[in-house]
Amino acid sequence: MKPEHANIKTPKGEVLISFRNVKKAFGPKVIYTDLNLDIRRGETTTILGASGSGKSVMLKMLIGLLNADAGQIIFDGDDVAKFDEHRMIDVRRRVAYLFQGAALFDSLDVGENVAYGLREQFWDSMTNDEILSRVAQSLKLVGLPGIEAMRPSDLSGGMKKRVGLARTLALQPEVLLYDEPTTGLDPINTARINHLINGIKRALGLTSIVVTHDMGTAFAVSDRLAMIGRGRVLMTAPKDEFKETQDKYVRDFIDGRAPETEDVDSLLSTS
Numbered sequence: 043m044k045p046e047h048a049n050i051k052t053p054k055g056e057v058l059i060s061f062r063n064v065k066k067a068f069g070p071k072v073i074y075t076d077l078n079l080d081i082r083r084g085e086t087t088t089i090l091g092a093s094g095s096g097k098s099v100m101l102k103m104l105i106g107l108l109n110a111d112a113g114q115i116i117f118d119g120d121d122v123a124k125f126d127e128h129r130m131i132d133v134r135r136r137v138a139y140l141f142q143g144a145a146l147f148d149s150l151d152v153g154e155n156v157a158y159g160l161r162e163q164f165w166d167s168m169t170n171d172e173i174l175s176r177v178a179q180s181l182k183l184v185g186l187p188g189i190e191a192m193r194p195s196d197l198s199g200g201m202k203k204r205v206g207l208a209r210t211l212a213l214q215p216e217v218l219l220y221d222e223p224t225t226g227l228d229p230i231n232t233a234r235i236n237h238l239i240n241g242i243k244r245a246l247g248l249t250s251i252v253v254t255h256d257m258g259t260a261f262a263v264s265d266r267l268a269m270i271g272r273g274r275v276l277m278t279a280p281k282d283e284f285k286e287t288q289d290k291y292v293r294d295f296i297d298g299r300a301p302e303t304e305d306v307d308s309l310l311s312t313s
């Protein structure tokens with residue numbers, strides 16, 4: 043089920059998404075002072091950063107769930123930061139967000155969960171048979187063919203994540219935003235999801251942005267990585283270069299070391 047992506051103007055390998063001088067604050071809380079990041083079409087880019095640094099906020103600004111205070115967010119040649127709600131609907135059709143901790147509807151079976159977005163978006167253009175066939179294809183893509191009749195409560199955590207992914211893939215997006223796709227999964231299920239992210243990229247040629255804390259996932263799926271902190275992108279590089287970085291802050295994050303400036307006494311006294 044290779045999508046046509048007839049809309050897309052940007053050639054493969056060129057910059058499809060670009061955050062330019064983006065600022066964002068919530069009241070006095072400043073999240074981004076100067077966010078600059080390019081995402082290339084057909085690549086998987088991973089965003090790394092401490093909890094609360096603004097990773098999810100970045101994804102939400104791209105699809106207009108949050109507005110940037112200043113700057114440009116270019117998607118396929120247009121500044122979507124200036125789009126009104128109506129034009130944003132089209133962006134959300136093209137850019138799918140697999141939410142952090144996305145939940146399935148317990149009252150619906152797996153098939154209807156996967157069909158949900160299709161019924162909502164394409165109620166006037168897809169027949170029921172077309173929808174059911176897309177659901178079947180999507181479940182097959184995530185390695186769970188034929189489980190339409192199962193209930194979400196009968197699925198393991200790993201299976202739920204894959205059904206959530208099938209629900210997103212069913213919409214045939216051009217860009218997939220994965221927010222913490224492996225959080226809470228055991229190493230085997232994490233490896234499975236990593237494998238799926240790569241397989242989906244190969245099969246569908248999607249552009250992906252992955253947000254994760256899991257360095258195994260980051261290095262398993264990325265073409266390029268970006269480290270955010272202090273309101274901006276601190277470093278971005280292709281995977282092999284990123285892995286070898288000697289930048290202290292990035293190195294500590296990759297190797298899971300607390301910064302040297304933090305000592306246990308100070309952590310205890312502020313908590």
Ligand SMILES: Nc1ncnc2c1ncn2[C@@H]1O[C@H](COP(=O)(O)OP(=O)(O)OP(=O)(O)O)[C@@H](O)[C@H]1O
Pocket residue numbers: 068073091092093094095096097098099100142
């Ligand atoms: N709608 C909102 N209103 C007010 N503050 C918000 C809102 N959304 C996010 N924030 C704040 O912005 C900061 C960044 O949030 P964000 O969810 O992007 O962090 P994150 O990097 O994704 O963290 P995590 O790794 O824990 O998911 C947090 O301090 C959060 O509380």
Ligand SMILES: [Mg+2]
Pocket residue numbers: 097098099142221
């Ligand atoms: Mg987040």
